Amino acid sequence: MNRLRIGHLADIDEKGARTFTVLDTEIAVFKLSDGTLHAVENRCPHKGGRLSEGMVCGTAVHCPLHDWKIDLRSGKVHEPDDGCLNTYKTEVDDHSGEIYITIAG
């Protein structure tokens, strides 16, 4: 069980995010303004802020608690802060618009 269907493209707003939980890990799926999807663990490495609530700018999200900036493609924290979070592979079925995500592996 490492590939999941999590929802439909229309479920997520542009520059927005939705969340779901797998095995106690909350994951946030973001839709950037170029339409691409990026899934990351929904916990800022700083103080655990829920990134799904943050502001999306380009390919990064700003944590709503203390404004750490995290790149959604790599999961890396932007300088001058430091840290990294788990990212997950996402795919979209071109015909149906269903979103698939791959956990671990």
Place this chain on the structure above:
Amino acid sequence: MSTTKKLVLVGNGMAGIRTIEHILKLAPHAYEITVFGAEPHPNYNRIMLSSVLAGGTSIEDIVINEWSWYEDNGIRVYPGDPVIRIDAERKEVVSQAGVRASYDELILATGSQAFILPIPGADKEGVIGFRDIKDCETMMAASHKYRKAAVIGGGLLGLEAARGLLNLGMDVTVIHINGHLMDRNLDLPAGLMLQRELEEQGMKFLLKKHTEEITGKHRVKSLRFTDQTVLETDLVVMAVGIRPQVELARQAGLNVNRGVIVDDYMNTSIPGISAVGECAEHRGIAYGLVAPLYEQGMVLAKRLAGAATEGYEGSVTSTKLKVSGVDVFSAGQFKDAADTRSIRIQDDVDGVYKKMVLKDGQLIGAVLFGDTTDGASLFSLIKSGENIGGREKEILLGVSAGGSGSGPSAAERMAAMPDDEIVCGCNGVTKAAIGDAVLNKGCNTLGAIKSCTKASASCGGCKPIVESLLVHYAGDAIGEQVKEGICGCTSYDRDEIVAQIKEMGLKTVKEVMNVLGWNEPEGCSKCRPSLNYYLGMIWPAEYEDERVSKFTNERYHANIQKDGTYSVIPRIYGGVTSPAELIKIATVAEKYDVPMVKFTGGQRLDLLGVQKENLPKIWEELDMPSGFGYGKALRTVKTCVGNTFCRFGTQDSIEMGIRLEKKLDKMVAPAKVKLAVSGCPRNCAEATIKDLGVVAIDGAWELHVGGNGGVKVRAAELLCTVKTDAEVEEWTYAYLQYYRENARWNERTAAWIERVGLDHVKKALEDREERLALVERLELTLGRTVDPWKEIIEDEKLRKNFTPLAGTQPAAH
């Protein structure tokens, strides 16, 4: 394979941890590290304590390394557990809690403690030093209960403490034994100018006074001086100097003078034990400033990591007064002597004083007051020791970063600076780190260097050197010349952006960014919300509010808490509610298991700890306006009872408060806005610390503006006195609209008024036609705002974002 050696650090402060940081960089696996610290906090930036006290900075903000840093680097740490004994023979330390740790290398970095004058009464309650977080907390707590504070010591530390106490709203007197302030750093003219400036800020001074006794039964009541005069006070802060903390070293049998005696490599008199920082004495000097300590730490780290290093040779120090509103700088030997010559400029009109002290053609000291921009350049001239013969006047009249004159230029000085020299003392950033940011990380503006390395991000004193280094490293590749805009994405400031939006008719956030050439295509969390606000303010009728450019609190109309839950604050107009409303709130709180219901400071009820998915349901069931509880918008209108019930009330403050709140309840602004209405001059609604406060007097109303009761307390100033209720409304709305149209994003009215001046605001509002035009523009805006909570309840597209994705299913490959 060599086995890992054991390193024990006694003292969890700036010098010791800085040394450990370098060791970890140079030889990451050489040691198994244990740290003991007397304070219960992780390593923090002690020099920023005055900023915490002055307001605007929290204790969390000054932590340098969080607990996770210790964990990530495998460092065992015992906070709040000082070492009480060193057994040099068995190579072992023992802590207060009984922890024993053996070592191969021991570093003593026990720092120093505030020197408490040995006078009768010095042990009374309310007598403290200014050294650590605890002292800071004591002062903050005292300011809530007491009014009068005395600071003994008119040096740098004492004045910083005094400025902080002033900000906390206390009546502060500074007592100093010398005839002028900061006599260790400043000469007489500069000292007097400093005193004049601080007196204007409300600080009081007693000079040439020696404290003889502190009196009071249990807690301090007054100070008595040797001339038998007396000063009443509730709090005494001793800032007469620091004393290296050496008892532990002395007991261990180390050679100790004023501090623990060390050689150029930080070795003490016993092999295997080093000392660094304020507890150490090197060539007769125990330093109390951060830059020398960092230099010592670097030498020690290199030695312990087995890297080649030259010995530490002592430091020339400089001082910059960090407190707000006063620019003072001094470095090196600034006093005149028989073999020195000096050159000075004194301009009492503009409050500027500059002095350079010269010896044999070299600059050996400097004092700057009022304009300290040349401080960093002068300091680097002092350190380089180059001959400035013939260029003295040119240098004093303005050191140019480009170095237009003959002789060694700024560029040459930058080239000659050693790589490991600390440029930014607040954040410990070296010349090499700045070079790396420019050469390898693509930083070509001051802003980029700042965000990459944190250099000049704290007090800003090193900015000129950072700029010179940028020129040095980047050469022709330098970015657009360092003018700072509203954020790192643009060099335009607020007024330029607003003007361009109006002139060019820009209508969306994206358009502004495109047309004005933003560096980041989608901006950042600073500029996006501000552009969204400016556009809405300029085009109230046409602009469509951009949700994704708002901070969480405004996007979800509830405050995000640290655990990811939210809180809901239903509007309670003027603080007046009814049994039916209370029952409704209570019923909803019970139904959704709200963990806490709390009265806010603004007479409302806050439902705390709400899960995000319950927000729309709670709003719906409350059926009360619930947005703006934490937005940059009108928060509350606090009222007192007024003439409805109060025997002193002269006007109906409740009715006036409700009327204002109902009118303004959906008004957004550059920052939060709080109002209050008091029914008589007793001012029970505390209207004079609000953004706008209305106070009734017999037969009229006073309007006070620009007050603040938050971090930086500011009493409001009287805008006008008016006769009728209608006039109260007219002036209130005009004033708020003028603020909406002119303040910078995130600028509270108190800061705004301080920047533009009350007279400017009075002038802008004095013409009735202009006032009515402002009111009309505000009404146009208010007429188009909606209840955000209602919109979310009714629109499934918006509502879906409050719930997790449903129906996650395994998928076939």
